[in-house]
Amino acid sequence: METLALQHYLAVGAILFGIGLIGFMCRRNLIVMFLCTELMFQGVAINLVAFGHFWGNFSGQAFTIFVLVIAAAEASLALGLVVLLFRQKNTLDADAWRELKG
Amino acid sequence: MTGYFSLLLPELILSTVACVLMLLGCSMKVATRKRVPILALVAMIVVFAIQLGRQQGDNASVHTLTDLSGTLRIFHFAQYIKLLVAGVGIMLLLLAWPTNAEGTGNSAMNVGQETGEFYGLMLLSLCGIFIVAGANDIILLFLGIELASIPTYIMVSISRPNPVAQEAGVKYFFLGAMSAAIMVFGFSYLYGTTGSIKLDQISQLLHPASASESDPAQTAMQPWVLLAVIMLVAGFAFKIAAVPLHVYAGDVYQGAATPVTAFLSFVPKTSGFVALIKILYAVGGSSWALPATLVKLLWVIAVLTMTFGNVLGLLQTNLKRLLAYSSVAHSGYMLTGIATLAGAYLSAGQDRSTVQTDALAGVIFYLTAYGIMNAAAFGVLMLLPARDGRAGTSAETIEDIAGQGRRHVGLGLCMAVACFSLIGIPLTVGFWGKVLLIKPAFSGGNNWLVVIIMINAAISAAYYLRIIATMFLRDPVSDAVEPTNGSRYPLPITAAIGISVFGTLLLGTVLPLTQVFTTGTHIAARIDDGTPSPK
Amino acid sequence: MSVQNGFGVISKKFAGEVFRAREHRFLQFTSALLEYTVMNAISLLAQLAPAPRASWAPVVLMILIAIGFAAANLVLSIIIGPRRDGPGKSQTYESGMVPIGDTRKRFNVRFYIVAMIFLVFDVDIIFFYPFCTIFPQTVLKQHALAGPMLVEMILFVVLLLVAYFYAWGKGVFKWD
Numbered sequence: 001m002e003t004l005a006l007q008h009y010l011a012v013g014a015i016l017f018g019i020g021l022i023g024f025m026c027r028r029n030l031i032v033m034f035l036c037t038e039l040m041f042q043g044v045a046i047n048l049v050a051f052g053h054f055w056g057n058f059s060g061q062a063f064t065i066f067v068l069v070i071a072a073a074e075a076s077l078a079l080g081l082v083v084l085l086f087r088q089k090n091t092l093d094a095d096a097w098r099e100l101k102g
Numbered sequence: 103m104t105g106y107f108s109l110l111l112p113e114l115i116l117s118t119v120a121c122v123l124m125l126l127g128c129s130m131k132v133a134t135r136k137r138v139p140i141l142a143l144v145a146m147i148v149v150f151a152i153q154l155g156r157q158q159g160d161n162a163s164v165h166t167l168t169d170l171s172g173t174l175r176i177f178h179f180a181q182y183i184k185l186l187v188a189g190v191g192i193m194l195l196l197l198a199w200p201t202n203a204e205g206t207g208n209s210a211m212n213v214g215q216e217t218g219e220f221y222g223l224m225l226l227s228l229c230g231i232f233i234v235a236g237a238n239d240i241i242l243l244f245l246g247i248e249l250a251s252i253p254t255y256i257m258v259s260i261s262r263p264n265p266v267a268q269e270a271g272v273k274y275f276f277l278g279a280m281s282a283a284i285m286v287f288g289f290s291y292l293y294g295t296t297g298s299i300k301l302d303q304i305s306q307l308l309h310p311a312s313a314s315e316s317d318p319a320q321t322a323m324q325p326w327v328l329l330a331v332i333m334l335v336a337g338f339a340f341k342i343a344a345v346p347l348h349v350y351a352g353d354v355y356q357g358a359a360t361p362v363t364a365f366l367s368f369v370p371k372t373s374g375f376v377a378l379i380k381i382l383y384a385v386g387g388s389s390w391a392l393p394a395t396l397v398k399l400l401w402v403i404a405v406l407t408m409t410f411g412n413v414l415g416l417l418q419t420n421l422k423r424l425l426a427y428s429s430v431a432h433s434g435y436m437l438t439g440i441a442t443l444a445g446a447y448l449s450a451g452q453d454r455s456t457v458q459t460d461a462l463a464g465v466i467f468y469l470t471a472y473g474i475m476n477a478a479a480f481g482v483l484m485l486l487p488a489r490d491g492r493a494g495t496s497a498e499t500i501e502d503i504a505g506q507g508r509r510h511v512g513l514g515l516c517m518a519v520a521c522f523s524l525i526g527i528p529l530t531v532g533f534w535g536k537v538l539l540i541k542p543a544f545s546g547g548n549n550w551l552v553v554i555i556m557i558n559a560a561i562s563a564a565y566y567l568r569i570i571a572t573m574f575l576r577d578p579v580s581d582a583v584e585p586t587n588g589s590r591y592p593l594p595i596t597a598a599i600g601i602s603v604f605g606t607l608l609l610g611t612v613l614p615l616t617q618v619f620t621t622g623t624h625i626a627a628r629i630d631d632g633t634p635s636p637k
Numbered sequence: 638m639s640v641q642n643g644f645g646v647i648s649k650k651f652a653g654e655v656f657r658a659r660e661h662r663f664l665q666f667t668s669a670l671l672e673y674t675v676m677n678a679i680s681l682l683a684q685l686a687p688a689p690r691a692s693w694a695p696v697v698l699m700i701l702i703a704i705g706f707a708a709a710n711l712v713l714s715i716i717i718g719p720r721r722d723g724p725g726k727s728q729t730y731e732s733g734m735v736p737i738g739d740t741r742k743r744f745n746v747r748f749y750i751v752a753m754i755f756l757v758f759d760v761d762i763i764f765f766y767p768f769c770t771i772f773p774q775t776v777l778k779q780h781a782l783a784g785p786m787l788v789e790m791i792l793f794v795v796l797l798l799v800a801y802f803y804a805w806g807k808g809v810f811k812w813d
Contacts, residue, residue: 010294013290017283017287020283021280021283021284024276024280030272030276033276034276034279037276037279037280037282037283040280040283040284040287041283041286043287044283044286044287044289044290047287047290047291047294048290048293048294050294051290051293051294051297054294054297055294055297057297058767059241059293059298059299060290060293060294061767062241062299062767063240063241063244063289063290063293063299065763065764065767066241066244066245067244067286068760068763069760069761069763069764070244070245070248070282070286072756072757072759072760073248073252073757074252074275074279074282075756076752076753076754076756076757077252077255077256077275078275078276078279079749079752079753079756080749080753081255081259081268081271081272081275082272083746083749084259084268085268085269085272087746088265088268097269097272097273099265099266099269100266100269100270100273100352100353100356100357106785121796121799124799124803125799125802125803125806127803127806128802128803128805128806128807129806171782
């Protein structure tokens with residue numbers, strides 16, 4: 001039975017990232033779209049931890065912490081913005097926001 | 103210890119003042135709200151003075167300033183970018199000055215009671231570019247870029263009491279979060295392929311000192327590094343509004359209040375360009391040995407960005423949207439400089455390093471020129487009234503400014519100067535910007551690029567001249583509303599327009615002054631002196 | 638024999654309880670039987686399987702049985718169980734209280750703000766972990782970075798305090 005190598009972790013990270021990216025493009029609900037960007041960040045975090053383990057230094061883990069913090073900052077911003085929008089239109093459908101175009 | 107903090111002094115001043123402003127933002131008092139921008143301005147001026155004092159001449163004995171663990175490396179490039187950002191930041195701050203009685207904004211912007219937060223976020227965003235400029239660590243680089251962008255998402259949303267602003271803020275935020283994820287994916291692979299997060303160490307690992315300097319094989323890059331760099335370029339492309347990630351620009355620039363639009367057209371763009379230059383320097387080494395694939399990619403992005411920006415600009419009737427696409431096009435001009443810089447290793451012969459220095463200096467000079475000349479265009483829009491005098495709106499559509507050049511001659515002339523400079527007509531700084539981009543492109547053998555820049559400048563002339571023609575040749579619209587609150591030409595905004603217009607004209611006509619700036623940018627084109635950073 | 642004062646209801650309920658108990662005993666018996674057989678089968682399989690892939694057989698079997706058991710219970714209760722619906726029975730169970738409204742109630746927007754504050758402070762805590770693991774060693778070894786590290790952590794805590802005071806000043810903690 002083969003052990004888990006770097007490429008397995010990277011594959012998981014890339015798949016998570018890809019699912020997030022595709023979800024971001026296809027879904028129209030703002031909350032789900034935001035969840036998809038979080039998914040992308042988590043895929044990257046898996047990459048970073050795997051690389052950190054591979055190289056045997058802590059830089060990857062340190063980077064992961066900062067990525068998580070940025071993701072949290074964006075999450076709280078998203079919460080605020082989404083609440084603001086929901087109060088105005090009573091929907092979270094991204095297509096309901098079409099006043100700006102050209 | 104003291105060296106460590108003096109290294110970070112401008113950033114510390116900006117972030118401390120930002121914290122103070124945030125706390126002042128809790129106060130509901132009108133007097134506090136009026137004091138907030140003054141504090142912010144004082145902080146910016148202090149930082150500008152510090153940076154002015156830190157400009158090093160062309161002195162080889164000056165070594166890179168690093169901190170104890172080598173996370174910061176500050177050399178000519180970083181110092182120049184910081185000075186530029188502080189200078190343009192003062193102008194942007196003056197443009198956003200609240201001039202009404204409650205201290206909540208001017209005729210183009212209304213932040214309500216969130217004045218403290220607004221200026222605090224502005225300072226934090228500028229602080230982000232300072233960190234990007236000095237970072238030698240991909241973590242710090244990423245954090246700097248995010249610090250420069252996240253406040254702008256909030257600034258767009260709170261800039262005026264208008265659902266359009268919130269729509270713009272949400273669009274900007276969601277695409278920004280996605281591009282940040284793409285960028286950090288690139289960073290993770292850059293770390294993964296080299297095992298280091300320090301940019302100078304990455305550079306040494308990818309280009310060992312033992313390898314010969316002019317070997318074309320130097321440009322060979324592992325596919326994973328290439329993947330990392332392409333992802334990073336995609337992430338930065340969002341910040342600089344380059345094709346194919348330019349789609350947000352029109353909506354966001356139109357939805358945000360005009361001073362915020364002016365801010366958006368400079369700050370995220372600068373952070374994107376600075377980060378792009380630093381990453382290319384890290385993966386290409388001091389001789390910028392970059393693979394042909396990457397050069398082609400940058401070339402295509404540059405050409406598409408210029409052309410899309412200008413062609414879409416032709417179709418717009420909303421002026422802020424028009425300026426958004428013009429900003430996309432200017433990103434494209436600057437990207438041609440980057441493409442020349444990246445391609446010089448493979449195409450140029452003996453004078454390779456001259457071409458590279460010229461190209462990088464050209465990009466930095468263009469960034470300076472764009473920062474100076476763009477503020478006037480937005481400032482004039484802010485002082486002209488919209489036809490429906492709602493709170494937080496000023497002139498936005500081309501109908502709004504019809505004939506206004508005759509009514510407000512001074513503003514009309516300022517707009518004309520800004521537009522001529524944005525086209526790149528001689529006697530303005532925009533002309534020298536384009537010349538300094540075209541010259542290295544020629545000597546680097548990128549003749550097609552030069553032709554495309556010329557064609558694009560001609561296309562852009564069409565819509566810039568349309569603005570001037572509308573202002574002066576058409577009859578004023580009869581139902582135009584004059585702004586009621588405050589004086590008609592508030593001093594801070596007028597001062598910003600004045601600085602911008604005088605800067606544009608002086609740098610365009612007084613050649614010794616232009617010479618000072620071109621020398622400065624050539625010094626700034628040296629990113630690092632290669633001294634090993636402490637382990 | 639029914640009494641008109643609600644006693645009849647109680648007796649009906651009681652009959653139901655008796656039935657429930659019978660059903661329950663039956664199920665208990667069946668499941669005990671199943672469990673006995675399965676455990677024997679598993680141990681048998683485990684002895685029989687030296688190959689590495691076959692050693693997963695008990696796990697697969699376990700999963701199959703878990704699914705089968707759950708499905709059997711559902712099917713059996715549909716077949717055997719009596720069906721007496723009423724308005725009281727179809728109500729949502731809310732710890733014995735009379736339920737108010739449905740689950741799709743909109744929450745007070747303050748919860749979002751509290752969630753935001755929690756999110757930010759909660760994540761900032763993770764910076765303390767690496768600091769706590771490294772800082773004592775740097776102090777013991779009198780490393781050059783010990784001083785700056787302490788100053789940085791104090792600055793970090795001060796920044797968190799600024800955020801806290803900002804939230805306080807904005808009235809996030811007032812709940813009325």
